[in-house]
Amino acid sequence: xxxxxxxxxxxxxxxxTRQVFGRxxxxxxxxxxxxKEFLAQLEETLYLAxxxxxxxxxxxERVRQAFLDREIxxxxxxxxxxxxxxxxxxxxxxLHFNPHGPTVILVAGVNGSGKTTSxxxxxxxxxxxxxxxxxxxxxxxxxxAVEQLTVWSQxxxxxxxxxxxxSDPGAVAHNACEAAVARGKDVVIxxxxxRLQTQEHLMRQLEKIRRxxxxxxxxxxxxxxxxxxxxxxxNAIQQAEVFTKAIQCTGIILAKLDGTAKGGAIIxxxxxxxxxxxxxxxxxxxxxxxxxxxxxYVDALFAD
Amino acid sequence: MFQTLxxxxxAALQKLTSxxxxxxxxxxxxxxxxxxALLEADVNYHVVQGFIERVAxxxxxxxxxxxxxPSHQIxxxxxxxxxxxxxxxDHRIPFAKDRPTVIMLCGLQGSGKTTTxxxxxLMLKQxxxxxxxxxxxxxxxxxAVEQLVQLGQxxxxPVYREDNGKPLTVCQNAVAxxxxxxYDTVIxxxxxRLHIAEMPMEELREIDRAVKPDQVYLVCDALTGQDAAGSAKAFHxxxxxNGVILTKLDGDARGGAALSIKEVTxxxxxxxxxxxxxxxxxxFYPERMARRILGQGDLILLVQMxxxxxxxxxxxxxxxxxxxxxxxxxxLEDFRAQLTQLxxxxxxxxxxxxxxxxxxxxxxxxxxxxxxxxxxxMIDSMTPQERRHPEIIDLSxxxxxxQGSGTEPxxxxxxxxxxxxxxxxxxxxxxxxxxxxxxxxxxxxxxAASNPQALQKPKVGTGHRKSAKERAKERKKKRRRRG
Numbered sequence: 206x207x208x209x210x211x212x213x214x215x216x217x218x219x220x221x222t223r224q225v226f227g228r229x230x231x232x233x234x235x236x237x238x239x240x241k242e243f244l245a246q247l248e249e250t251l252y253l254a255x256x257x258x259x260x261x262x263x264x265x266e267r268v269r270q271a272f273l274d275r276e277i278x279x280x281x282x283x284x285x286x287x288x289x290x291x292x293x294x295x296x297x298x299x300l301h302f303n304p305h306g307p308t309v310i311l312v313a314g315v316n317g318s319g320k321t322t323s324x325x326x327x328x329x330x331x332x333x334x335x336x337x338x339x340x341x342x343x344x345x346x347x348x349x350a351v352e353q354l355t356v357w358s359q360x361x362x363x364x365x366x367x368x369x370x371x372s373d374p375g376a377v378a379h380n381a382c383e384a385a386v387a388r389g390k391d392v393v394i395x396x397x398x399x400r401l402q403t404q405e406h407l408m409r410q411l412e413k414i415r416r417x418x419x420x421x422x423x424x425x426x427x428x429x430x431x432x433x434x435x436x437x438x439x440n441a442i443q444q445a446e447v448f449t450k451a452i453q454c455t456g457i458i459l460a461k462l463d464g465t466a467k468g469g470a471i472i473x474x475x476x477x478x479x480x481x482x483x484x485x486x487x488x489x490x491x492x493x494x495x496x497x498x499x500x501x502y503v504d505a506l507f508a509d
Numbered sequence: 510m511f512q513t514l515x516x517x518x519x520a521a522l523q524k525l526t527s528x529x530x531x532x533x534x535x536x537x538x539x540x541x542x543x544x545x546a547l548l549e550a551d552v553n554y555h556v557v558q559g560f561i562e563r564v565a566x567x568x569x570x571x572x573x574x575x576x577x578x579p580s581h582q583i584x585x586x587x588x589x590x591x592x593x594x595x596x597x598x599d600h601r602i603p604f605a606k607d608r609p610t611v612i613m614l615c616g617l618q619g620s621g622k623t624t625t626x627x628x629x630x631l632m633l634k635q636x637x638x639x640x641x642x643x644x645x646x647x648x649x650x651x652x653a654v655e656q657l658v659q660l661g662q663x664x665x666x667p668v669y670r671e672d673n674g675k676p677l678t679v680c681q682n683a684v685a686x687x688x689x690x691x692y693d694t695v696i697x698x699x700x701x702r703l704h705i706a707e708m709p710m711e712e713l714r715e716i717d718r719a720v721k722p723d724q725v726y727l728v729c730d731a732l733t734g735q736d737a738a739g740s741a742k743a744f745h746x747x748x749x750x751n752g753v754i755l756t757k758l759d760g761d762a763r764g765g766a767a768l769s770i771k772e773v774t775x776x777x778x779x780x781x782x783x784x785x786x787x788x789x790x791x792x793f794y795p796e797r798m799a800r801r802i803l804g805q806g807d808l809i810l811l812v813q814m815x816x817x818x819x820x821x822x823x824x825x826x827x828x829x830x831x832x833x834x835x836x837x838x839x840x841l842e843d844f845r846a847q848l849t850q851l852x853x854x855x856x857x858x859x860x861x862x863x864x865x866x867x868x869x870x871x872x873x874x875x876x877x878x879x880x881x882x883x884x885x886x887m888i889d890s891m892t893p894q895e896r897r898h899p900e901i902i903d904l905s906x907x908x909x910x911x912q913g914s915g916t917e918p919x920x921x922x923x924x925x926x927x928x929x930x931x932x933x934x935x936x937x938x939x940x941x942x943x944x945x946x947x948x949x950x951x952x953x954x955x956x957a958a959s960n961p962q963a964l965q966k967p968k969v970g971t972g973h974r975k976s977a978k979e980r981a982k983e984r985k986k987k988r989r990r991r992g
Contacts, residue, residue, distance in 0.1 A: 249554055252548060252554040252735065253553075253554050253735050254735070255551075255734040255735050255736075257548070257549070258545050258548050258549050315732065315757070315760070316619075316621070316757060316785060317618075317619030317620060317621055317730060317757070318619060319618070319619055346785075347656070347785065348655075348656045348659035348660050348663075349652040349653075349655035349656035349658075349659055350652075350656075352651070352652035352655045352656075353650070353651045353652035353653075353655075353656070355652075356651035356652055357651060399785075401757065401759060401760035401761075402760070402761075403759070403760050403761050404759075434619060434730070434732065436617065436730070436732075436733050436734065436736045436737075436740075437730075437732045437733065437734055438551030438732065438733060438734020438735065438762070438765070438766070439549055439550075439551055439734065439763070440551070440732045440760065440761065440762040440763070441732075441734075443761060461617075461618065461619070463703065464617070464703045464704070464705060464736065464740070465704070465705060465736055465739050465740065466734065466735070466736035470734070489618075489649070
């Protein structure tokens with residue numbers, strides 16, 4: 206079900222992209238040899254998906270070496286897709302749960318990447334699996350961020366722990382853990398303020414939140430999810446690098462994949478940082494979150 | 510990044526001797542590096558292709574400046590082209606005199622509209638001495654209204670809100686409210702939406718039609734990648750944007766989106782947002798953005814250095830040419846060099862700068878640009894011997910030249926006659942007056958070398974936004990003209 210919806214949404218977006226540009230690689234309709242033109246089109250497709258220079262060059266080079274001057278058949282498409290799927294395939298794409306007590310999920314990302322909405326959707330997803338969720342509104346910085354998460358908690362019918370605007374986010378994290386243990390919750394999701402990875406003091410603050418969580422519950426945070434905006438370009442790589450260095454991210458939520466952007470930066474991120482994508486965001490509604498499916502994602506990159 | 514680009518360019522161009530000329534083959538590798546740098550900076554793939562083509566056109570044929578590294582010369586060309594593409598920017602806002610000016614902000618989710626609305630209000634209040642009213646028209650995102658109210662309190666700007674209602678009626682009522690209570694500028698903070706979502710885009714169109722905002726600005730995230738071009742274009746098609754505000758520039762994103770958006774929509778980036786703290790927006794400067802896209806570093810020093818070296822070279826060569834002209838041994842080779850050199854100034858200025866030139870072009874009976882292209886073609890089709898001694902060109906040589914340049918033999922003859930006439934004229938012109946001409950010309954060259962925008966006129970908004978009907982009419986007209 207979700208798989209089909211995922212596929213369709215991405216495809217929808219893709220056809221719109223084509224309307225905007227008037228042309229997009231009809232890559233694998235080509236007949237003939239794997240020649241310069243074919244490779245140029247492959248390159249174009251990858252670049253337009255934000256895969257970026259280094260990874261694009263590498264993929265194109267591998268195809269060139271494997272197929273140069275051979276007839277183009279489904280093989281090439283299969284080859285390219287297989288390469289990408291195996292790259293994105295990560296044995297560790299599921300969520301880790303704490304077997305002894307509440308599971309703590311720390312969520313971070315740059316401003317406007319879609320953290321709060323993603324958290325609401327993730328909470329809903331967990332609720333569907335029968336988990337009792339508690340939200341921690343540790344974005345005490347942005348105006349009305351706490352109110353925003355509160356509205357979601359009401360819609361979800363789940364508990365929320367908040368702090369005063371401008372208060373210490375570490376304290377909110379601390380209180381949330383205590384409340385989760387006391388109330389017997391299964392999962393705590395900690396929302397944090399958006400920050401650019403270049404703001405060092407804010408990155409240190411994030412490290413502190415992580416430390417607070419680790420002190421409260423054994424093995425916490427059990428998941429550290431980075432919310433990436435699929436419309437972002439190559440800066441996403443820096444985001445993944447710096448956030449992972451600071452708080453040891455365990456996975457990515459790729460948000461806003463329902464538009465025309467493909468979020469291809471997850472490919473170089475996988476190569477350089479090793480971070481797997483765990484979920485994709487496909488809209489503003491609670492049910493618009495899907496488990497990441499590398500095959501469906503790669504198919505959508507090359508769909509025509 | 511910049512250092513990488515510089516190094517790569519340096520390696521690619523090492524083979525160039527100091528006396529060489531930039532040619533298609535010897536700059537190819539260098540341009541490949543530029544291309545990669547632009548893609549790394551998230552400039553849209555299609556925009557990059559076109560850009561590289563233009564840079565190549567400009568670079569080919571340029572004399573390598575002896576005193577500097579040829580790679581620097583290419584960086585300078587790239588930089589100039591970037592600045593020219595993204596500029597010039599007019600930071601004025603045309604305000605209505607007899608009613609509140611309405612400014613509408615739109616954009617994708619998470620691009621920073623609400624924060625930008627507050628920053629814009631603060632800028633208008635502090636720097637434009639306006640009395641702004643913020644309007645919370647984002648009824649989609651939970652607590653977006655609350656967020657704007659809190660930001661309004663921080664900066665002392667009132668926020669118009671309605672708790673029940675549709676975005677359209679909120680906007681309409683807000684404008685009436687502003688009129689009644691003496692607010693002179695209304696800022697509409699609309700909900701973030703996807704450019705491909707039909708209903709939400711239709712809602713924007715309805716607000717545009719009913720409220721008729723004086724200015725519509727797209728708020729765009731500087732972190733955006735390839736998608737920037739397409740989404741900006743889609744918003745522009747629905748709304749006719751007046752400007753773009755680029756946000757989150759305080760990070761380390763290279764911001765290639767700026768170039769993509771300008772190239773695809775022709776709408777200027779007007780301001781930039783730096784950080785979540787509510788401070789006034791800052792003006793957008795194409796020079797700074799060009800430096801950012803190419804990577805930081807001491808680029809501006811380099812650019813100045815190249816400009817200076819180019820200037821010296823120009824001066825020296827003009828002096829040489831002037832001496833030659835006085836002696837009367839001005840050849841077609843010199844003439845061609847002169848054309849290449851002066852091309853930067855625009856064709857019409859060349860016409861004024863060379864005695865006899867105007868007559869020559871008139872004789873060819875075409876518009877000057879085309880005529881010059883044909884002349885250049887003719888000279889390119891000659892042997893070096895012929896260029897130095899045009900008098901040896903007989904009928905058969907004339908035929909060959911005509912064939913090589915896609916012209917007629919009689920045109921070649923006419924051109925050569927004109928050239929002979931011009932050469933005579935140059936001989937006659939006294940050294941002093943020619944020097945005067947050159948000095949005048951050099952003034953212009955300097956201007957163009959140090960400031961590529963100097964010869965460009967900024968586009969100034971009239972404050973009049975066309976209605977959907979007028980736009981439709983214009984499109985029709987355009988289509989008819991094309992078809």
